[in-house]
Amino acid sequence: xxxxxxxxxxxxxxxxxxxxxxxxxxxxxxxxxxxxxxxxxxxxxxxxxxxxxxxxxxxxxxxxxxxxxxxxxxxxxxxxxxxxxxxxxxxxxxxxxxxxxxxxxxxxxxxxxxxxxxxxxxxxxxxxxxxxxxxxxxxxxxxxxxx
Numbered sequence: 001x002x003x004x005x006x007x008x009x010x011x012x013x014x015x016x017x018x019x020x021x022x023x024x025x026x027x028x029x030x031x032x033x034x035x036x037x038x039x040x041x042x043x044x045x046x047x048x049x050x051x052x053x054x055x056x057x058x059x060x061x062x063x064x065x066x067x068x069x070x071x072x073x074x075x076x077x078x079x080x081x082x083x084x085x086x087x088x089x090x091x092x093x094x095x096x097x098x099x100x101x102x103x104x105x106x107x108x109x110x111x112x113x114x115x116x117x118x119x120x121x122x123x124x125x126x127x128x129x130x131x132x133x134x135x136x137x138x139x140x141x142x143x144x145x146x147x
Contacts, residue, residue, distance in 0.1 A: 012112070012119065014088050014126050014133035021102035021128050025072060026050045027061065039065040049075065049097075054085045054128065056095060056104075072099050081106065083126070088114050090124060090133075102129045110135065117141065 030045025041063045049056040059079035066073045074097060081095040083104060093108025104126040112119045112135065122137025 012114070012133050012135065014085060014090075014112075014131060020052055021099065023052045025075075025099070027063070029061070039067065041065070047077070049077070054083070056084075056097070057082045058095070074098050085126075085128075088112065090126075092124070103127055 027043055027047065027049050029043035029047040032041060032043055034041045043061045043063065044059065047058050047061045049058075049061060056077060058077035058081040060077070062076040062078075064073045064075070065071070077095040077097070078093070081092050083090045083092075083095060083106065090106055090110060090112045092106035092110045095104055095106045097104045106124045106126070107122065110121045110124045112121075112124060112133070119135060119139060119141040121135040121139040124133050124135045126133045
């Protein structure tokens with residue numbers, strides 16, 4: 001028997017472990033365009049962002065550097081994004097990663113899969129250092145209730 005559940009918000013665990021957001025960020029892609037004037041870099045083509053156990057993939061990632069050019073301020077992934085941490089995976093149209101806050105905000109057709117369960121929503125905010133995620137905006141899941 002299955003049961004469908006809809007709600008306005010839900011908090012769930014995300015990732016097998018808490019993510020250390022001070023670890024280096026590695027980005028690989030097919031192409032890179034750097035704009036020294038505004039302190040940005042655009043990675044395109046099979047972009048993979050890795051930090052510790054976390055992997056984010058997207059067709060395009062904009063990296064915005066801090067004004068002092070000492071590190072990354074934020075990253076904006078667009079064009080269909082997949083985020084994997086441990087056994088958990090999430091997909092969305094867009095993901096915005098704030099490095100200092102240790103948060104990833106995924107928006108647009110968010111789908112989270114965990115151990116055979118799936119949740120969908122309009123928005124998911126992942127707190128990497130806590131290993132949690134808050135889903136909001138028409139959250140839906142199907143719960144397995146037995147055999």
